[in-house]
Amino acid sequence: MALILVDGKEIAVKQGETVLQACMREGIEIPYFCYHPSLSIVGQCRMCLVKVEGAPKLLTACTTTVPELPREKKLDGRYDMKVSVACDEAREAQRGIMEFLLANHPLDCPVCDQAGECRLQEYSYDYGAPRSEFVFEKLHAPKRVVLGPHIIYDAERCIKCTRCVRFCQEITKTSELSLVERGADTIVGTFEGGSLDNPYSVCTADLCPVGALTYREFRFRERVWFLQAHNSVCPECSRNCSVRVDSYKGEVLRIVPRYNPSVNGYYMCDHGRLITERMRGLETRELPSLIRDGKPSPMNEKDFYARLVALFSEKKYRPGDVAVILSGRMSLEEMAAYKRLSKELFGAVIGDVLLRSGESDDLLVRDEKRPNLEGARKLGLPVSGKDEAVSSLIGGKKALLIIREDPVGEAPQEERERLDTAIGSVETVVVMDDHLTATAARAHYFVPLAGWFEMEGTTVNFKGQLQKTTRCVAPPEGRKPFHDVTAEFLKAAGKEAPSGFREWFEEVKKEIPVLGLVKAGEIPLKGIPLPERKEKHG
Amino acid sequence: MAGELKVLTANLGMKGTTEIDAVMRRGAYEALIKAMTRMTPDQVLGEVKAANLKGRGGAGFPAGLKWSFLPKGKDKTRYLVCNADESEPGTFKDRLLIENDPHKVLEGIIIAGYATQSAGCFIYIRGEMPQGARVLQRAVNQAYDRHFLGKNILGSGLDFDIWVARGAGAYICGEETALMNSLEGKRGEPRIKPPFPAGYGVYGKPSNINNVETYANVPAIIEKGADWYNSIGSADTPGTRLFGVCGHVKNPGLFELPSTVTLRELIYGHAGGILGDRKLKAVIPGGSSVPVLRADQIDVTMDSAGLKAVGSMPGSGGVIVMNDSVCMVRALHNLMRFYAHESCGQCTPCREGTHWLELLSGAIERGEGREGDADKILSLSKNIMGRTICPLGDAAAMPAESFVRQFREEFEFHIREKRCLPETMRMTTIYSA
Amino acid sequence: MSRDIRELLADKEFQRKMEKLAGLYPEERSALLAALHLCESETGCCGEEFQEYIAGKLGIPRASVKGVVTFYEMFHEKPRGKYLVQVCRTLPCMLAGAEILLDHICGKLGIRPGGTTKDGKFTLVTVECLACCDRGPSLMINDTLYTGITPEGFDKVIKELD
Ligand SMILES: Cc1cc2nc3c(=O)[nH]c(=O)nc-3n(C[C@H](O)[C@H](O)[C@H](O)COP(=O)(O)O)c2cc1C
Numbered sequence A: 001m002a003l004i005l006v007d008g009k010e011i012a013v014k015q016g017e018t019v020l021q022a023c024m025r026e027g028i029e030i031p032y033f034c035y036h037p038s039l040s041i042v043g044q045c046r047m048c049l050v051k052v053e054g055a056p057k058l059l060t061a062c063t064t065t066v067p068e069l070p071r072e073k074k075l076d077g078r079y080d081m082k083v084s085v086a087c088d089e090a091r092e093a094q095r096g097i098m099e100f101l102l103a104n105h106p107l108d109c110p111v112c113d114q115a116g117e118c119r120l121q122e123y124s125y126d127y128g129a130p131r132s133e134f135v136f137e138k139l140h141a142p143k144r145v146v147l148g149p150h151i152i153y154d155a156e157r158c159i160k161c162t163r164c165v166r167f168c169q170e171i172t173k174t175s176e177l178s179l180v181e182r183g184a185d186t187i188v189g190t191f192e193g194g195s196l197d198n199p200y201s202v203c204t205a206d207l208c209p210v211g212a213l214t215y216r217e218f219r220f221r222e223r224v225w226f227l228q229a230h231n232s233v234c235p236e237c238s239r240n241c242s243v244r245v246d247s248y249k250g251e252v253l254r255i256v257p258r259y260n261p262s263v264n265g266y267y268m269c270d271h272g273r274l275i276t277e278r279m280r281g282l283e284t285r286e287l288p289s290l291i292r293d294g295k296p297s298p299m300n301e302k303d304f305y306a307r308l309v310a311l312f313s314e315k316k317y318r319p320g321d322v323a324v325i326l327s328g329r330m331s332l333e334e335m336a337a338y339k340r341l342s343k344e345l346f347g348a349v350i351g352d353v354l355l356r357s358g359e360s361d362d363l364l365v366r367d368e369k370r371p372n373l374e375g376a377r378k379l380g381l382p383v384s385g386k387d388e389a390v391s392s393l394i395g396g397k398k399a400l401l402i403i404r405e406d407p408v409g410e411a412p413q414e415e416r417e418r419l420d421t422a423i424g425s426v427e428t429v430v431v432m433d434d435h436l437t438a439t440a441a442r443a444h445y446f447v448p449l450a451g452w453f454e455m456e457g458t459t460v461n462f463k464g465q466l467q468k469t470t471r472c473v474a475p476p477e478g479r480k481p482f483h484d485v486t487a488e489f490l491k492a493a494g495k496e497a498p499s500g501f502r503e504w505f506e507e508v509k510k511e512i513p514v515l516g517l518v519k520a521g522e523i524p525l526k527g528i529p530l531p532e533r534k535e536k537h538g
Numbered sequence B: 001m002a003g004e005l006k007v008l009t010a011n012l013g014m015k016g017t018t019e020i021d022a023v024m025r026r027g028a029y030e031a032l033i034k035a036m037t038r039m040t041p042d043q044v045l046g047e048v049k050a051a052n053l054k055g056r057g058g059a060g061f062p063a064g065l066k067w068s069f070l071p072k073g074k075d076k077t078r079y080l081v082c083n084a085d086e087s088e089p090g091t092f093k094d095r096l097l098i099e100n101d102p103h104k105v106l107e108g109i110i111i112a113g114y115a116t117q118s119a120g121c122f123i124y125i126r127g128e129m130p131q132g133a134r135v136l137q138r139a140v141n142q143a144y145d146r147h148f149l150g151k152n153i154l155g156s157g158l159d160f161d162i163w164v165a166r167g168a169g170a171y172i173c174g175e176e177t178a179l180m181n182s183l184e185g186k187r188g189e190p191r192i193k194p195p196f197p198a199g200y201g202v203y204g205k206p207s208n209i210n211n212v213e214t215y216a217n218v219p220a221i222i223e224k225g226a227d228w229y230n231s232i233g234s235a236d237t238p239g240t241r242l243f244g245v246c247g248h249v250k251n252p253g254l255f256e257l258p259s260t261v262t263l264r265e266l267i268y269g270h271a272g273g274i275l276g277d278r279k280l281k282a283v284i285p286g287g288s289s290v291p292v293l294r295a296d297q298i299d300v301t302m303d304s305a306g307l308k309a310v311g312s313m314p315g316s317g318g319v320i321v322m323n324d325s326v327c328m329v330r331a332l333h334n335l336m337r338f339y340a341h342e343s344c345g346q347c348t349p350c351r352e353g354t355h356w357l358e359l360l361s362g363a364i365e366r367g368e369g370r371e372g373d374a375d376k377i378l379s380l381s382k383n384i385m386g387r388t389i390c391p392l393g394d395a396a397a398m399p400a401e402s403f404v405r406q407f408r409e410e411f412e413f414h415i416r417e418k419r420c421l422p423e424t425m426r427m428t429t430i431y432s433a
Numbered sequence C: 001m002s003r004d005i006r007e008l009l010a011d012k013e014f015q016r017k018m019e020k021l022a023g024l025y026p027e028e029r030s031a032l033l034a035a036l037h038l039c040e041s042e043t044g045c046c047g048e049e050f051q052e053y054i055a056g057k058l059g060i061p062r063a064s065v066k067g068v069v070t071f072y073e074m075f076h077e078k079p080r081g082k083y084l085v086q087v088c089r090t091l092p093c094m095l096a097g098a099e100i101l102l103d104h105i106c107g108k109l110g111i112r113p114g115g116t117t118k119d120g121k122f123t124l125v126t127v128e129c130l131a132c133c134d135r136g137p138s139l140m141i142n143d144t145l146y147t148g149i150t151p152e153g154f155d156k157v158i159k160e161l162d
């Protein structure tokens, strides 16, 4: 541990840590472009130049480590290094770099997607020269280059920080990008057009400190300062990447990774981010409905729930008569609510949470394709069922309840018919989901639920990290989280029921005692690590 | 005027000196045999250190000291690199050594390999010197045949190989770490330092890099001793140096001299005086990257101390002479175009700054200069100087700054009058003189 | 010179040379520049087909190979003329008369630097200091160096080509 003095402030520097890292940790601003904590250090942008006492020239803070001096050599008898970020010399150098970076920069902020979150724009206010003295024609370079299916490159805006190049070399290890040409003509290139096509390609746009790399699906959609940001998690696999969801006028426009060292680090996969595109086509405005010939006919909510309750109390289904398919897409609160409901309706907790798995990689993507399977396990719900198992679960049952799963829609073609017949032979089929799925079209009753970004809830990822998602956009009328649907059922049956996320979270806490004193409103952004599950034997 | 002292160039001008038999008859490889059979590696290192052999590639770092930075120990693979990328404008000494006396260079390298117990040496030769590469490879093959290379050389226990690798047209690959990247089949982008090559060099292995001429000095040091070496030349640069004089002189060429020679002697004595019998106007004394001198600053010795006194440095030993027919704005523009073209482009001040300097000097040259442009050159140079990853930025900034500082009136005239000084309207060339 | 790349890649002799190159240095990827030189001298360029081939052969990402080809002046992605006329234009040669020589060459060949004659015979480029500044103006035609060259001297040289 070394001690440095930065413009009068004492900072302890860990072994191997750079001056920039130490200052960032302590909230002292040093401007920088090329440094990124997850990438190798290249010292290329030269923006982080600082004055180090005794050094003949300015040094880049991002490359400068602090060797511990022997006691008698310490500066002022105390310090291993004295640094100034704010002295005239350093400020002048920072201004000089800005002048250079802006010399050939198009300054087309009004039409640039990055405007509002551009480091170059930001720094030009804070560190820039009052006016540019570059009176020559700016260098022309390719614009709107399709680097990959989701990434567009504008070489004129590029400041050659090589973050994108290093990301593809060091993180995804796919190396689709390289600097090409040299000198002032240097730009970023691929071997052939469009080949930046790895499962994390859009992270390059997140990393790009300027508007050189843009995310194709978001280009020109909305100026960033109009967006509302919400914290959520990605529901597409059991990693549960922490994300920030940007919405505008009730629509989710963009999902970007949110730094969380215990879950996903700085990144997320493209598939998770592209939920926005997959959501766009879905019809999600259904009301509670009876289904006739596959077509929903909406009903008044109150009557609908009364009718369902009446149905179940009339038929008096016993646990053995009923198949319930649950989903790892349900939040912990929804799962807790289901347990209450099941006891109420069938006198016991029955049902299976479907295991859905797929490809994984060694970066982030997990094989379990549901966000909360671990949560289900924590609540003691059985997680089972390979894809083929669904029809066997249904076989011979009188009632079928499916929550947030679409076995028909997801079944391979050859399996479909079997499923269809199985479902067709069940007396009562109730499907609850956030849109009218292929399975729902075969149901008798369809209960619309709030979608993932339309409700609050908690989930537990594969490592046991509990995180909270927030309501990023309001659900359309008539759609609720499943725990609120449960409350409707219970109320219609004349029972007391918790209401809303907060109260149901209290229910969850009863089952996961370590959550102890945690309040629903106080779950930290990074989440809470839960202890490992003790496997129950026997 | 001190006469030439031919140590490094003793074989130049003779016939057949690229053949091992011919040069061995003239004493080649005797120093190697002496070192390997009668001295320990540490003794060899000690001798080179004591000789205070200064690097000839431009920076003048003591070679023996640099060798001693290599970590020792049998478990470590160490590499040597011979920098034969000679591309500094005005410099043409390494080409002559390689093309005419390759074995002297090889001998120096193998002795260095013995002193540092290295596994081998990469000779990185400029792509534009295919002839030199062929000569070198042939010489290397001959050295293998004589068992001066290969396994257990001369029974010393040293296994040592030499690989010849060609560059492909990039001045920046003369910079030591860019060169190493290039050797690894990468873009010639300099690496940030630290780590230095002595710890992390070719393939990440400890490496030592020296210039061709530096290695070529080693055999004589071993043969005749450090005392002899120190008796020649100046205190800060002992031994002889290869000075190349080009530009507006009557007798351009390469001269081997102790650094105690003055710049005046070099220009007016050895190089025969000014071409076209005109007045001397400016000299760049050590390759295009060092600060330019005016005609009244040439009564200095060609060592570090002498040139430092007038604000310049010995650099690579290439002396570029300009008579009074040369427009300094045009000369600067030529150089700025060179540096902009050769900037690797990875760091901001150099990539953008050299480009800007090229445009600005070009605008002044064309008569499109604006008031304040001379100061702008100074401020741009200042914003580059000392703020880049590698010294190429400085190499561009130093001429830019010094041209304006030394010839301010001419720049101002250009900006004001939008034309060249009258006497520079027709520049002397070899065709006109 | 100017062989078809496909034919070259199928050539046993060439494959043998590539094998040898790959084994020449302590690590394979060090052979990249040498391999590109070879392709350049055989076919007059290092196009994408060869880049792809050599990337696979030496285990280097294709984008990195492209980065290398575009970095070095001596490699060309597009085919150039049979004779690459490389005129040094750096300060010492300029002092010797390089600009006059270059003007003459442009006139003689009817092309600007960067251009190729219609018959595909000559491509003219300017290059930086060739390290023979005492004998300027210097130029290279393919691998051959010419120094102290006069306009008339140049005319003679190109007449004697072929
Ligand atoms: C831009 C640049 C170009 C250089 N070119 C050469 C060169 O062509 N030959 C050379 O020997 N050194 C060159 N150098 C210096 C080398 O980096 C290095 O200092 C030198 O090879 C060390 O050898 P020495 O200690 O024997 O001089 C260059 C340095 C820079 C910054």
Ligand code: SF4
Pocket (backbone or CB within 6 Å): A157, A158, A159, A160, A161, A162, A163, A164, A165, A188, A204, A207, A208, A209, A210, A212, A213
């Ligand atoms: S595209 Fe963006 S991230 Fe990539 S080098 Fe350019 S500025 Fe940096």
Ligand code: SF4
Pocket (backbone or CB within 6 Å): A234, A235, A236, A237, A238, A239, A240, A241, A264, A268, A269, A270, A271, A272, A273, A364, A365, A366
């Ligand atoms: S890795 Fe999983 S959780 Fe993360 S973004 Fe991708 S699908 Fe979503």
Ligand code: SF4
Pocket (backbone or CB within 6 Å): B172, B189, B190, B342, B343, B344, B345, B346, B347, B348, B350, B351, B388, B389, B390, B391, B392, B393
């Ligand atoms: S100073 Fe110039 S040549 Fe050196 S690393 Fe920076 S851009 Fe490249």
Ligand code: FES
Pocket (backbone or CB within 6 Å): A031, A032, A033, A034, A035, A042, A043, A044, A045, A046, A047, A048, A049, A060, A061, A062, A063
């Ligand atoms: S952040 Fe330090 S040089 Fe770019």
Ligand code: FES
Pocket (backbone or CB within 6 Å): B089, B090, B091, C088, C089, C090, C091, C092, C093, C094, C128, C129, C130, C131, C132, C133, C136, C137, C138
């Ligand atoms: S400047 Fe042309 S060879 Fe040096």
